[in-house]
Amino acid sequence: MSAKADTKPQEDAVAPKKAGGMGLGGMKLSGLLKPQATAVADSALKELALDLIDEDPNQPRLEDNPGFRPEMIAEIGGTIKARGVKQPISVRENPDAPGRYIINDGARRYRGSKWADKSSIWAIIDNDFVPDDQVVANIQREGHTAREIAKLIGQRMASGMKKGEIAKRWGKSPAYITQHAALLDLPPAIAQAFDAGRIADVTLVNELVTAHKSKPQEVADWLADESQEITRGSVKLLREFLEDGVKRDPNTIDALNGKTDAENEDGEGDSEPPKKKTEPKEEDPTKLKKAIVQVEINGDLCRLILNKRPSDGDVAWFKNEISGEEFEASLASAKLIALVEG
Known part of the structure; x- marks a missing residue:
């Protein structure tokens, strides 16, 4: 059979077989397209020059969105530089500038590609676009939970990978991997609060672990109160409380002599009576300070x-x-x- 006869219709095609492509080989386009009768045709997948694409000036995420921080774009860019763009962005034709396109979804992949000095990016041209599409996509894109990330790190480490290698492959900092890896071996009280969803911030988990090392019972008692909100502010106050130290309840029973602190202070029991406070000495008026x-x-x-x-x-x-x-x-x-x- 001739090469020409082997050519399949465009609707059955997969990603173009271009060397050094963006990791789309073997991926069915049907999974990327809309299910409606007006679904985007397979021919809408194109490799577009980055300088023909503009960001949507009315997109719902503002410029100060955490996802647009320079370090986040650098992380995405590092991954793209090493592995390419694994999911095409979505664009629509610019009605005011023929030949140019506006981003529907994928602004971070677009910025990451520019950071990685790429000249082009794969995109699906979707002109059936309304502004709410971006909002829905951002709300529904929840990603992995911290616990899921920790589990994945554990699996990679069990296969022999080092934390630094995982960080490089994922485009994350070593500190990010270390923080999440710590979730694999949490003290029971902290693990229970974390699994119950009372703690979502990985940084707070690590702060509680640090406090637990020196004051395990106090931290466990604090977490046992399910009405206790676990926030940056409350954990900060807890750590300050534990570090500064607070006098025990006078009704606490001493395990050694069976007496309460109050009884000990009154001189009862086997403990020594409290020492008298020494009165400050009067200054000698004949002495010069300087x-x-x-x-x-x-x-x-x-x-x-x-x-x-x-x-x-x-x-x-x-x-x-x-x-x-x-x-x-x-x-x-x-x-x-x-x-x-x-």
Whole structure:
């Protein structure tokens, strides 16, 4: 059979077989298209030059959205540089600029491709677009939970991969991988709160783990209160409370002597009586807190500098009280004027 006869209709085609493509080989386009009768035709998949694509100025995500932070785009760009774009973006034809396109979905992949110095990107041209499509896509794109990510990291590590290798492959920082890997071996009290959905922030989990190492029972008791909100603010207060230390309830029973703290303080039981507070001593009115020796040299009022080493035994350093100048002079030339308190 000739090569021409082997050619299949466009609707049965998969991604173009271009060398160095974007990882679309073998992927059925039907999974990317809309199920409605007006579904986008397979021929709408194209490789477009990045300089022909514009971002939607009215897209619902604002420029200060966390997903648009430079470090996030750099992460995406690093992955694209290494592995290509795995999912085409969606664009529509620009009615005001023939030959140009506006992004429906995929602004971050578009920015990541530019960061990676790519010249083109695969895109599905979908002119059947309404602004709410972007909102729905962003709301429904939940991604993996932190626990799921931890499980995946555990699987990779069990296969022999190092954390640094996982970070590089996923386009994440080593700290990100380490934080999530810590979720694999949580203390029971923290694991229970995390699995119950009371803690969603990985940073908070790690802060609680740190606190638990030094005060396990206190952290467990704190988490046992299901009405306790676990937020950045509440965890910060907990850690400050544990670090500063607070006096125990006076009714707490001492495990050694069976007495309460209050009884011990009253002198009952085997504990030593509390020590009396020592009264502060009265200051000696004859002592100077800081002595200043004032002298007169060549008619100028000066002070003797006591903490500066002189060059010889019969000289000393002085400071002119008017000009502030410091100088070295003979002790014989200095006339004692007064001894005052500084």
